Amino acid sequence: MSDYTIDVQGLTKRYGDRTVVDGLSMQVERGEIYGFLGPNGSGKTTSIRMMCGLLTPDAGSGHTLGLDVVREAGAIKRRVGYMTQRFGLYEDLSIRENLDFIARMYGMDRRGERVAQSLERLGLASRAEQLAGRLSGGWKQRLALATCMLHEPELLLLDEPTAGVDPGARRDFWNEIHVLAARGITVLVSTHYMDEADRCHRLGYIAYGHLVASGTPAELVEHSGLASRVADDIDDAQLVAAIEHDPAVSTVTRLGNALRASGPDAAALDAALAQHSDARWKPVPPTLEEVFIHHSRQAADNYA
Incomplete structure (x- = not known):
C-alpha cells in the first residue's frame, strides 16, 4: 500500500474560460497534518473538493486513500470527513440529535453507542441536549468536527475550520487535530x-490556481530567498508609505513602534531602506507571513 493518503498529478478545474486550479500535483503522507494556504479565490476549496470526490477534475489524475479520484469518487466520500467553512448542521436540533441524524445518514450500526462515544471524545456530553443554534462559534466548531469523525474516516479535509473562532477555541481545536493525527x-x-x-x-501554498511552494514551515522560510530587516521606534506614516512602494521591498509590517521590511534581494533591500530612512535596520529571519505574501504577489492573477 502507498505511504500517501493523497497522491494527485495535474489536477485542473475550469469554469468557462477561467482556470480555477491549474495542474495541481501534490502528495500527502499518511498521518500527516498538511496545511493548505493561499489568498481568497486561489483555488484551495476547489482543490480539496476534487481530492475528496465532490468535484470531477477537467484534467489530471490521482488517488485519495488508494482510490481513483475520477472513477471511485463515491467510495472516497464514504471514507473522508469534510468540514466546510460554514456551519452546516441543523440549528433547531440538539447536539445529540444532529449527531444521531448524521449516524442515520451513514447507516451506522450501534448508533446510540457511537453518538455517546463521540460526545465524550470531543467534550460535548455536558451540552448534548443544547440546541446547535445556541452554541458559540467554538462549540459549533467542535460539533462540526464530531460529525466529521462519527463514521471514523481515514482522512479529514478541513476548509478554514477556525474562521471567526476565538484564540482559545482555536488552540483547543488544534490540540484535538494533533491527537487525531497521532492516531x-x-x-x-x-x-x-x-x-x-x-x-x-x-505546507503547500496555492496562488491563483498554482501550487507555488511546498515543504515544512522551516524549509519554506529557509528556501524563500527573502531577506528581512527590523527597526525600532519608527512611527512615520509617510516613511512607511514610501518604503511600501519601493520595488525592492516585498512586505512592510508595523509591530507597535517597530517596523519590519522584507525583499528578495538583501543588497537592494538595504539600499532601499537606507534611501528612505536613517534608522538602524537589523537583519532578522523572515516569517512565514512574509514568505506567503511575497509568493502571492509574484503569482499572476487568473481572474481574467
Missing part, C-alpha cells in the same frame, strides 16, 4: 492563520 488520521487543512500554519507538519 494515524491524515489531515488536510486550509487556513489563513500563520500560527496554525506553524502547527502543520508540511
Whole structure:
C-alpha cells in the first residue's frame, strides 16, 4: 500500500474560460497534518473538493486513500470527513440529535453507542441536549468536527475550520487535530492563520490556481530567498508609505513602534531602506507571513 493518503498529478478545474486550479500535483503522507494556504479565490476549496470526490477534475489524475479520484469518487466520500467553512448542521436540533441524524445518514450500526462515544471524545456530553443554534462559534466548531469523525474516516479535509473562532477555541481545536493525527488520521487543512500554519507538519501554498511552494514551515522560510530587516521606534506614516512602494521591498509590517521590511534581494533591500530612512535596520529571519505574501504577489492573477 502507498505511504500517501493523497497522491494527485495535474489536477485542473475550469469554469468557462477561467482556470480555477491549474495542474495541481501534490502528495500527502499518511498521518500527516498538511496545511493548505493561499489568498481568497486561489483555488484551495476547489482543490480539496476534487481530492475528496465532490468535484470531477477537467484534467489530471490521482488517488485519495488508494482510490481513483475520477472513477471511485463515491467510495472516497464514504471514507473522508469534510468540514466546510460554514456551519452546516441543523440549528433547531440538539447536539445529540444532529449527531444521531448524521449516524442515520451513514447507516451506522450501534448508533446510540457511537453518538455517546463521540460526545465524550470531543467534550460535548455536558451540552448534548443544547440546541446547535445556541452554541458559540467554538462549540459549533467542535460539533462540526464530531460529525466529521462519527463514521471514523481515514482522512479529514478541513476548509478554514477556525474562521471567526476565538484564540482559545482555536488552540483547543488544534490540540484535538494533533491527537487525531497521532492516531494515524491524515489531515488536510486550509487556513489563513500563520500560527496554525506553524502547527502543520508540511505546507503547500496555492496562488491563483498554482501550487507555488511546498515543504515544512522551516524549509519554506529557509528556501524563500527573502531577506528581512527590523527597526525600532519608527512611527512615520509617510516613511512607511514610501518604503511600501519601493520595488525592492516585498512586505512592510508595523509591530507597535517597530517596523519590519522584507525583499528578495538583501543588497537592494538595504539600499532601499537606507534611501528612505536613517534608522538602524537589523537583519532578522523572515516569517512565514512574509514568505506567503511575497509568493502571492509574484503569482499572476487568473481572474481574467
